[in-house]
Amino acid sequence: MRILVLLKQVPDTDEVKLDPENGTMIREGVGTVINPLDLHALESAIRIKESGEHELTVVSMGPPAAEEALREAIAMGADRAVLLTDRKFAGADTWATAKTLSAMIGLEGPYDLILAGEKATDGETGQVGPETGAMLGVPVITYVSRIIEVGEDGIVVEREVEDGRETWKVPYPVLLSVTKNVNEPRLPTLKGKKKARNANIEKMGSEALGLEPSTIGLMGSPTRVVKINTPKLSRQAKLYEGSELIEGIARLKALLKPYLEVNHE
Amino acid sequence: MSEIWVIAEKRGTQIHSSTYELLGKARELAWKRGSSVALALLIQERPTEETFRNLFRGGADRVMIAVDKSFERFDFGPYIRVLKEMVSQRPPEVILAPATTSGRTYMPGLAALLGTGLTADCTGLDIEEGTGNLLQTRPAIGGNIMATIKTPKHRPQMATVRPKTFSPLGEVYRERGEIVDFPVRPELVESPARLLKFDSIGEGEKGVQDAEIIIAGGMGLRRMENMAPIYKLARMINGTVGASRKIVDSKWIGHEAQVGLSGHTVKPKIYIAAGISGAVQHIAGMQTSEFIVAINRDRNAAIFNFADIGLIGDATEILTQLVEAMELEVRK
Ligand SMILES: Cc1cc2nc3c(=O)[nH]c(=O)nc-3n(C[C@H](O)[C@H](O)[C@H](O)COP(=O)(O)OP(=O)(O)OC[C@H]3O[C@@H](n4cnc5c(N)ncnc54)[C@H](O)[C@@H]3O)c2cc1C
Ligand SMILES: Cc1cc2nc3c(=O)[nH]c(=O)nc-3n(C[C@H](O)[C@H](O)[C@H](O)COP(=O)(O)OP(=O)(O)OC[C@H]3O[C@@H](n4cnc5c(N)ncnc54)[C@H](O)[C@@H]3O)c2cc1C
Numbered sequence: 001m002r003i004l005v006l007l008k009q010v011p012d013t014d015e016v017k018l019d020p021e022n023g024t025m026i027r028e029g030v031g032t033v034i035n036p037l038d039l040h041a042l043e044s045a046i047r048i049k050e051s052g053e054h055e056l057t058v059v060s061m062g063p064p065a066a067e068e069a070l071r072e073a074i075a076m077g078a079d080r081a082v083l084l085t086d087r088k089f090a091g092a093d094t095w096a097t098a099k100t101l102s103a104m105i106g107l108e109g110p111y112d113l114i115l116a117g118e119k120a121t122d123g124e125t126g127q128v129g130p131e132t133g134a135m136l137g138v139p140v141i142t143y144v145s146r147i148i149e150v151g152e153d154g155i156v157v158e159r160e161v162e163d164g165r166e167t168w169k170v171p172y173p174v175l176l177s178v179t180k181n182v183n184e185p186r187l188p189t190l191k192g193k194k195k196a197r198n199a200n201i202e203k204m205g206s207e208a209l210g211l212e213p214s215t216i217g218l219m220g221s222p223t224r225v226v227k228i229n230t231p232k233l234s235r236q237a238k239l240y241e242g243s244e245l246i247e248g249i250a251r252l253k254a255l256l257k258p259y260l261e262v263n264h265e
Numbered sequence: 266m267s268e269i270w271v272i273a274e275k276r277g278t279q280i281h282s283s284t285y286e287l288l289g290k291a292r293e294l295a296w297k298r299g300s301s302v303a304l305a306l307l308i309q310e311r312p313t314e315e316t317f318r319n320l321f322r323g324g325a326d327r328v329m330i331a332v333d334k335s336f337e338r339f340d341f342g343p344y345i346r347v348l349k350e351m352v353s354q355r356p357p358e359v360i361l362a363p364a365t366t367s368g369r370t371y372m373p374g375l376a377a378l379l380g381t382g383l384t385a386d387c388t389g390l391d392i393e394e395g396t397g398n399l400l401q402t403r404p405a406i407g408g409n410i411m412a413t414i415k416t417p418k419h420r421p422q423m424a425t426v427r428p429k430t431f432s433p434l435g436e437v438y439r440e441r442g443e444i445v446d447f448p449v450r451p452e453l454v455e456s457p458a459r460l461l462k463f464d465s466i467g468e469g470e471k472g473v474q475d476a477e478i479i480i481a482g483g484m485g486l487r488r489m490e491n492m493a494p495i496y497k498l499a500r501m502i503n504g505t506v507g508a509s510r511k512i513v514d515s516k517w518i519g520h521e522a523q524v525g526l527s528g529h530t531v532k533p534k535i536y537i538a539a540g541i542s543g544a545v546q547h548i549a550g551m552q553t554s555e556f557i558v559a560i561n562r563d564r565n566a567a568i569f570n571f572a573d574i575g576l577i578g579d580a581t582e583i584l585t586q587l588v589e590a591m592e593l594e595v596r597k
Binding site: 036037093094095098121122123124125126127128129130131132133134135139140141142143156159160161162163164165166167168169170171174180181221222223224225226227228229230235236237238239240241242245248249250251252253255256257259260 | 276277338339341342345365366367369370371372373374375376377378380381382383384385386400405406410411412413414415416417418419456457458459460461462463464465466472474475477478498501502503504520521526527535537556557558559564569570571572573574575576577578583586587590591594595
């Protein structure tokens with residue numbers, strides 16, 4: 001089976017501090033990492049790979065620096081890594097991102113199993129996975145919380161939705177997006193790190209992918225961010241401390257009183 | 266005349282409240298834009314007359330229904346193919362859907378097939394003066410910025426909207442309207458995916474996303490046993506228990522209760538944060554709550570910057586006192 005994991009490189013949120021003045025994130029000096037939720041997709045893929053004769057590729061669209069994220073994926077257990085990088089890809093919205101990823105998959109494919117994270121911690125749309133699946137014309141199962149069985153003729157997964165849990169069986173090819181509940185990602189091993197250091201990261205640009213400039217990057221993006229503003233986050237809290245605490249509790253009680261259940265025993 | 270579409274969200278055969286919230290907003294946009302509102306409903310059996318009436322009352326001029334067994338539970342392929350066909354028969358100017366697990370899945374699929382843009386998780390929608398474009402505002406980067414996004418050259422303009430963001434229409438819009446049956450051809454709903462099982466979470470068990478009141482606990486409770494007054498309070502006021510990631514990681518409570526960047530985004534009427542420090546990732550999930558109460562021992566805790574009222578002291582003690590006071594109230 002051929003397995004592909006879609007990996008995005010994002011700013012390291014662990015290092016992000018909030019500017020107390022205006023509530024924006026301070027991004028200077030912040031490193032980048034594999035999107036934390038994508039590690040769960042990668043872990044799922046590695047486990048499947050270890051269970052049989054499978055080939056595991058990771059792909060990312062991003063700047064040359066995203067090579068580091070791909071190396072980390074190899075250190076964890078991916079066989080090969082492809083970086084889709086080109087100045088013309090810059091400013092892509094989710095549609096143009098999915099277009100670029102699906103071009104690579106179309107060219108290299110078919111992949112039997114494609115895995116994505118639930119969402120990226122920066123753009124946070126969760127759209128790239130299902131858009132890519134639709135462009136490829138493959139079934140898509142999102143919010144996968146458990147991989148139950150990886151069979152010859154299909155995969156059985158559980159997905160968590162608002163009103164319960166569903167179990168689906170889908171034949172290959174299929175695209176899954178997984179949540180963090182699916183597993184605990186492993187850490188790279190020393191041996192893996194060594195392998196990653198010397199690994200060849202394959203690179204492809206728009207020409208290699210056969211993509212017209214009008215379909216990629218900012219030019220190919222139907223959406224435009226026209227304004228960014230920083231909401232004033234802070235509220236003016238009335239604080240109750242020490243002897244005033246009683247008053248604060250009374251206020252909270254008054255606030256909740258309308259919600260008291262009538263037939264409370 | 267071009268239309269604004271809302272795609273209905275359902276639970277079983279019932280229309281979910283988020284549908285009426287979107288109809289309310291769509292109605293408002295339609296008045297501004299001078300257009301009409303249509304609702305698309307993909308459902309396993311024909312709805313009752315009362316359901317239709319509620320949809321018209323809620324703001325729809327037209328209701329399009331596609332009835333097929335395969336719509337019992339959401340399945341990507343059938344949904345996006347049927348919606349695409351509906352759109353191609355009468356292309357709308359705008360499509361709105363709730364940002365639920367299904368809406369967040371079929372909307373990107375549909376946008377990909379239609380070759381148009383999609384803005385995720387909007388909390389604000391408006392019509393731009395002059396151009397008539399839809400202005401879509403959404404929080405991003407952990408809720409620290411608000412981005413306004415347009416889809417200037419592609420149609421339809423598509424957006425998903427967080428449930429609880431908008432309110433249903435305050436008055437009855439109309440009693441009757443046009444009902445259009447969309448014939449579902451078998452090849453549109455053919456799917457290789459098979460639903461083997463569905464375990465529903467019991468009725469009454471409200472998830473944090475749907476909660477009106479959330480009482481959330483954090484590491485400041487110090488011990489799992491100290492969650493007791495939180496559960497007690499939740500039972501008394503029909504509230505839902507929420508959590509910071511730290512106590513989820515400590516296995517005091519399941520992940521479904523987690524509020525924040527890697528948990529749920531919530532917008533209750535009242536959010537009580539007990540022993541939660543106010544890390545940016547937590548704030549990202551609860552800052553749009555209507556009223557926020559913070560309880561923390563440390564008067565400099567970041568959470569107080571995001572609260573409407575703050576109680577400084579031991580969280581367990583304060584909650585226990587509150588519960589006792591509430592119990593007196595019940596006995597009265
Ligand atoms: C403030 C702001 C708001 C934005 N809002 C929107 C919007 O509403 N609509 C829109 O279309 N675009 C939007 N964008 C652009 C969007 O962030 C980018 O297109 C981004 O490249 C992908 O979207 P995402 O971060 O939301 O990823 P998601 O869709 O959340 O990512 C889901 C999964 O897809 C895979 N994936 C995503 N990106 C890549 C990649 N580059 N390479 C490999 N795999 C990947 C990963 O598996 C990831 O876990 C916005 C950008 C900003 C800065
Ligand atoms: C990528 C990423 C995603 C994340 N996603 C989330 C998320 O979705 N949700 C989330 O919550 N976190 C998330 N986090 C973690 C977040 O950064 C914090 O670590 C977490 O929110 C802290 O939880 P806490 O406030 O319960 O605990 P702490 O930070 O340990 O705070 C405990 C608080 O309790 C107070 N306290 C101590 N004793 C008492 C007492 N006796 N009475 C009253 N108060 C007391 C302390 O003053 C302190 O303010 C994420 C982090 C990362 C890096």
